[in-house]
Amino acid sequence: MGKFTPMNYRLKNAIVLSLPVQILLVSWITRYPEVIENYYSLGIYPYISAVLRWLYGWIPFSLGDILYTLLLLVTGRYLYLHWLEIRTKPLSFLRDLLVVFSIAYFSFHLLWGLNYYRQPLSKTLGLRNSYTTEELTAFTAVLTEKTNELQAKLSEADSIQVVVPFKRQEIFEMVSSDYRPLPTEFPEFEYSNPSVKGSLYSLALTYMGYGGYLNPFTLEAQVNQKIPMSRFPVVSCHEIAHQLGYAAENEANFIGYLAALNQGDPRLRYSALSYALGYCLSELRALDEELFEEAYSRVNPGIKKDYEELSAFWKAYENPLEPIFKLTFNAFLKANNQAAGIRSYNLVVALLVAYHEESPL
Numbered sequence: 001m002g003k004f005t006p007m008n009y010r011l012k013n014a015i016v017l018s019l020p021v022q023i024l025l026v027s028w029i030t031r032y033p034e035v036i037e038n039y040y041s042l043g044i045y046p047y048i049s050a051v052l053r054w055l056y057g058w059i060p061f062s063l064g065d066i067l068y069t070l071l072l073l074v075t076g077r078y079l080y081l082h083w084l085e086i087r088t089k090p091l092s093f094l095r096d097l098l099v100v101f102s103i104a105y106f107s108f109h110l111l112w113g114l115n116y117y118r119q120p121l122s123k124t125l126g127l128r129n130s131y132t133t134e135e136l137t138a139f140t141a142v143l144t145e146k147t148n149e150l151q152a153k154l155s156e157a158d159s160i161q162v163v164v165p166f167k168r169q170e171i172f173e174m175v176s177s178d179y180r181p182l183p184t185e186f187p188e189f190e191y192s193n194p195s196v197k198g199s200l201y202s203l204a205l206t207y208m209g210y211g212g213y214l215n216p217f218t219l220e221a222q223v224n225q226k227i228p229m230s231r232f233p234v235v236s237c238h239e240i241a242h243q244l245g246y247a248a249e250n251e252a253n254f255i256g257y258l259a260a261l262n263q264g265d266p267r268l269r270y271s272a273l274s275y276a277l278g279y280c281l282s283e284l285r286a287l288d289e290e291l292f293e294e295a296y297s298r299v300n301p302g303i304k305k306d307y308e309e310l311s312a313f314w315k316a317y318e319n320p321l322e323p324i325f326k327l328t329f330n331a332f333l334k335a336n337n338q339a340a341g342i343r344s345y346n347l348v349v350a351l352l353v354a355y356h357e358e359s360p361l
Contacts, residue, residue: 012099019102026109030117030337041118041245042188048111049243050193052219057195062222064215065200112216115247116336121254125182127354133287139353140280140295146361147273148300154266158300161309164229164267172196172223174265175236181258189244189255196236196243198225206317208325211235214242228313230306233271234260248338250347253279257352274303276352283349 029036056063079086086093122129131139152158166174176194199205199212199222212223212235221239223232238256246252260272277299285292296304330341338344 012095015102016095016098019098019105022102022105022109026114029114033117033119036114036117037119037124040114045112045115045245046188049219049245052111053193053195053243056218056220057193060197062197062200062215062220064218064220064222067218069200108216112214112219112245112247113336115245116338118245118247121246121248121251122351122354125355127351127358129350129354131350131353133284133291135353135357136280136284136287136349137291137295139356140277140284141298142356142361143273143277143280144295144298147270147277147303148298150266150270150273151300151302154270155302158302159305160302161305162230162267162270162302164232164271166267168198168223168225168232171233171236171268172198174268175233175240175259175263178263179237179240179259180262181237181241181255189259191240191244194240195219196221196223196240198223202226206314207319207322209314209317209322210325210329212239214239219243226313228306228309230271230274231310233263233268234275237272247336249333249342249344250351253345253348254351254355257348258355274306276348277303278307279346279349280352283346 082093120129121127148158151162154162164171172194176191176196179189179191181189197220201222202225205212205224206226210224211227211231212221214221221236221243223236223239227235234256236256237259238252240259241252241255244255246255257272257276260268260275263269263272281292281296281299284295326342333341333344340347
């Protein structure tokens, strides 16, 4: 790290000492979701997001992935060059680590992370956040009918998979230019200066079991370029939802579904319907295996082939490290106000049932 003046040491110490203060402040402010909703999520965050999308959206590759790569290389180089110093002065090294962590903690919450603690979307939209088995069964039947109808129309046979003929970049442009999850009276869903990109780490994401992620420091929406095309449009819409400030996974699922459903191209709408149907069938299976079997028997073979393709895709990349990545992400979500962890993705079903109760398909 080189030699440092007393001012350098004082600055480092100040940054380290600010960390517990930051943690206390975040812990305190998160008790007031209405304040976060009004003054952060709907207040300063839209400006932060718009500025970062304007700054980085035009770059054709993922700047965030490049920065992560550089950070990894710089860290490796530092450890290699200063290993003896680290061993002889471990407290000094620990302080340097805490400096980095303190800056990252501050940046994460300022640029995006406080969105984890905003008001639930169900409260904002006035939707119930629960459902009965009977309600889920009825909605799954309607969803199956609509998905079957669109699939058969697009494929000209109920046994053939829907083909999405677009390139991935074309899908990014389509969903970005017409992102309409809800009617115009909800300006918080307006999307301009798009910044949606294929991740440079798509292979790594696949081995980790992820379809995409939002970089919380550059606010670039990153999508795994290897996932099957039947999922690609709705996953792209999901990551844009994160970009708009909806951090909870069930809410990003819901907004992403509606955004894809309201697309002009029917193949993108099919991606949304089959996505939602998959979640509803999964929940029905968890509640009642017999009801699931009955519901699944009504699904067109062409749609089932999509599900089988998706399952085979993830199975082909299973590896011993994947459970560790999942446990880490599960812990991250729980630490950021998502008590259900990875299971929170499936909580989208409550939003789907409640929303379509008021706005039928």
